[in-house]
Amino acid sequence: MTKTNKQSNFNIRSVLAATVAAALFTGCATSGNPKDPIEGYNRAMFSFNETVDKAVIKPVAQGYDFVMPDPVQTGVSNFFANIADLWTGINNLLQGKPVDALSDAGRVLVNSTIGILGLFDVATPMGLEKHEEDFGQTLGRWGVGDGAYVVLPILGPRTVRDTFGLAADIYVDPVRDADGHRGYRNTAIALRAVDTRANLLKVEDALEAAAIDKYAYVRDAYLQHRRSAIHDGNPPREADDSAALPSENLLTMEPLESTWTMMLVGAPEAPDVDVANASGSAVEPMDTAAASF
Amino acid sequence: MFKRFVQFLMVAFAASAVAQANVLKAPDVLVKEVTEDVLTTLRTDPAIKAGDVVKTAELVETRVLPHFNFTRMTALALGKEWRATTPEQKKVLTEEFRTLLVRTYSNALTSYRNQTIDYRPFKMGAADTDVTVRTQINQPGGRPIPLDYALEKKDEGWKVYDVMVSGVSLVTNYRETFAAEIRAGGVDGLVKTLRAKNASTAPAPVPAAASAAK
Numbered sequence: 001m002t003k004t005n006k007q008s009n010f011n012i013r014s015v016l017a018a019t020v021a022a023a024l025f026t027g028c029a030t031s032g033n034p035k036d037p038i039e040g041y042n043r044a045m046f047s048f049n050e051t052v053d054k055a056v057i058k059p060v061a062q063g064y065d066f067v068m069p070d071p072v073q074t075g076v077s078n079f080f081a082n083i084a085d086l087w088t089g090i091n092n093l094l095q096g097k098p099v100d101a102l103s104d105a106g107r108v109l110v111n112s113t114i115g116i117l118g119l120f121d122v123a124t125p126m127g128l129e130k131h132e133e134d135f136g137q138t139l140g141r142w143g144v145g146d147g148a149y150v151v152l153p154i155l156g157p158r159t160v161r162d163t164f165g166l167a168a169d170i171y172v173d174p175v176r177d178a179d180g181h182r183g184y185r186n187t188a189i190a191l192r193a194v195d196t197r198a199n200l201l202k203v204e205d206a207l208e209a210a211a212i213d214k215y216a217y218v219r220d221a222y223l224q225h226r227r228s229a230i231h232d233g234n235p236p237r238e239a240d241d242s243a244a245l246p247s248e249n250l251l252t253m254e255p256l257e258s259t260w261t262m263m264l265v266g267a268p269e270a271p272d273v274d275v276a277n278a279s280g281s282a283v284e285p286m287d288t289a290a291a292s293f
Numbered sequence: 294m295f296k297r298f299v300q301f302l303m304v305a306f307a308a309s310a311v312a313q314a315n316v317l318k319a320p321d322v323l324v325k326e327v328t329e330d331v332l333t334t335l336r337t338d339p340a341i342k343a344g345d346v347v348k349t350a351e352l353v354e355t356r357v358l359p360h361f362n363f364t365r366m367t368a369l370a371l372g373k374e375w376r377a378t379t380p381e382q383k384k385v386l387t388e389e390f391r392t393l394l395v396r397t398y399s400n401a402l403t404s405y406r407n408q409t410i411d412y413r414p415f416k417m418g419a420a421d422t423d424v425t426v427r428t429q430i431n432q433p434g435g436r437p438i439p440l441d442y443a444l445e446k447k448d449e450g451w452k453v454y455d456v457m458v459s460g461v462s463l464v465t466n467y468r469e470t471f472a473a474e475i476r477a478g479g480v481d482g483l484v485k486t487l488r489a490k491n492a493s494t495a496p497a498p499v500p501a502a503a504s505a506a507k
Contacts (some may be wrong), residue, residue, distance in 0.1 A: 032476075033469060081436070130436065199436075202404045210397040210463070212490050216470045221461045228460020233439060239466055 036149045036219060045151040046215050052154065055087055061197035075119040077199065080192045081130070082111045082118025083174050091133035095141045103128050132229060134167025142228035157222040319453045320451040321415035323360065324426045326409055331356050335406040357398070362445070363391045368494050369455065370467045374475050382444035389487035390467075396494050397463065398456070408432045410440075422446040449477045 036042060065073070107123040107130070115122045117212030124130055139161050140146075147160025158166060170176065175192060178185040209216035228235045302464040316324070331352060336340055336351050340348045366389040366491035378386065385419045413427035430438040456463045 033473075077436075132436075170493045194458070205404060206397060209400040209494055212467070212486060213473070214472050216473065217466060220466045220469050222460045224466060225459055228457075233460060235460065237443075238462075 042151040065198045088133040135168035136162035365454040
């Protein structure tokens with residue numbers, strides 16, 4: 001572990017390069033999951049991320065979690081959550097939910113003032129519920145399909161759609177945009193990252209206990225979570241096809257799809273998998289996805 | 294005299310059973326009662342507070358599990374593969390999957406025992422037989438975590454057949470993994486994998502049980 005730390009940047013980059021190269025060679029090793037056409041690359045990147053996390057990110061997060069008293073951690077989380085509420089509100093507006101957007105604006109107003117620059121979340125007890133929205137969800141709401149699952153370096157699980165969403169999120173990020181205070185800005189970005197990771201420490205134990213294949217478990221949890229988030233916590237239930245005949249699954253197709261889907265890779269929702277299998281033409285989406293990388 | 298006493302007990306028992314069957318607890322009431330009951334024990338029982346995993350599993354086993362329908366859960370996790378299994382395989386799969394879920398659930402419960410739970414407003418029609426009860430875990434220093442239970446109406450009462458954390462079903466999340474296992478080694482391969490997983494996460498104080506499971 002100390003080795004990795006000593007041999008700075010350059011080495012991480014060469015490890016990354018080696019990982020990608022290895023991934024390209026093993027690229028064909030997919031299990032045929034239509035949502036995960038580049039599984040070979042993804043698995044390699046996943047284990048690379050795990051290694052970096054174990055060596056650097058997690059220890060820092062654990063140290064932070066150990067040193068910082070709970071109220072301070074809450075304050076830090078609240079501070080960044082308050083900043084994020086702005087973008088959440090704009091996304092709610094873009095998704096055609098003006099009432100939620102108004103509530104988000106109210107949150108920012110209340111928390112920035114009474115909540116002392118967002119350190120205290122006084123808006124939630126007042127009945128202004130916290131929402132989680134980002135541009136990837138907005139795109140999903142507009143009918144853009146998930147696209148292929150992809151594991152990004154360090155940033156972790158995304159779909160093709162959410163990667164575009166993430167680019168927009170980063171582009172408008174107020175923390176990143178804090179020009180003229182470069183020192184503070186970088187500290188703020190690092191602190192936010194550590195705080196986010198520290199919040200995940202508990203989830204991790206449960207994950208280790210639950211997962212048979214950690215890669216697949218994280219992937220499927222990410223996809224399910226995003227599906228639920230796009231539907232604001234009320235996704236249509238996935239078909240229980242333990243009793244149904246394959247043909248009946250056709251009925252569970254979602255009306256949400258649109259021409260947008262055609263621009264990205266198919267398979268926007270789970271029931272689609274069965275449809276593809278049933279009609280025996282499941283191969284095309286994979287090739288398209290592979291080509292786009 | 295003694296005989297009469299036994300008779301009385303039997304009648305009383307039968308009467309209470311009938312009473313229970315007649316008045317099905319509403320699903321939201323059931324979820325709330327069981328959650329509060331378990332959380333109270335988790336917070337007060339000295340052995341569990343000291344980190345006794347076996348005791349925690351026991352608590353889940355006796356108080357929570359009677360309200361779960363594991364056969365339905367296993368069917369849900371296997372999806373269309375379920376239809377191709379023999380009754381014997383169904384039984385073994387359910388048993389192993391049950392163990393896995395109990396471990397996961399106990400683990401999560403212990404990590405979150407000091408958090409408060411909110412019960413979201415619940416509405417259902419009189420004729421509904423499939424409902425979702427929404428709760429959320431409030432954690433200091435973090436965002437609340439939505440925890441939802443899907444329940445179906447059975448003759449014996451409402452039974453949980455799915456648990457969703459942040460929109461992620463603890464049951465259907467296994468579908469792709471299970472399907473991949475079955476593609477690689479058949480249903481028996483999946484059983485073997487589940488057994489190995491359960492053996493590896495068996496609570497430490499009972500190594501005998503762990504090796505027997507293999």
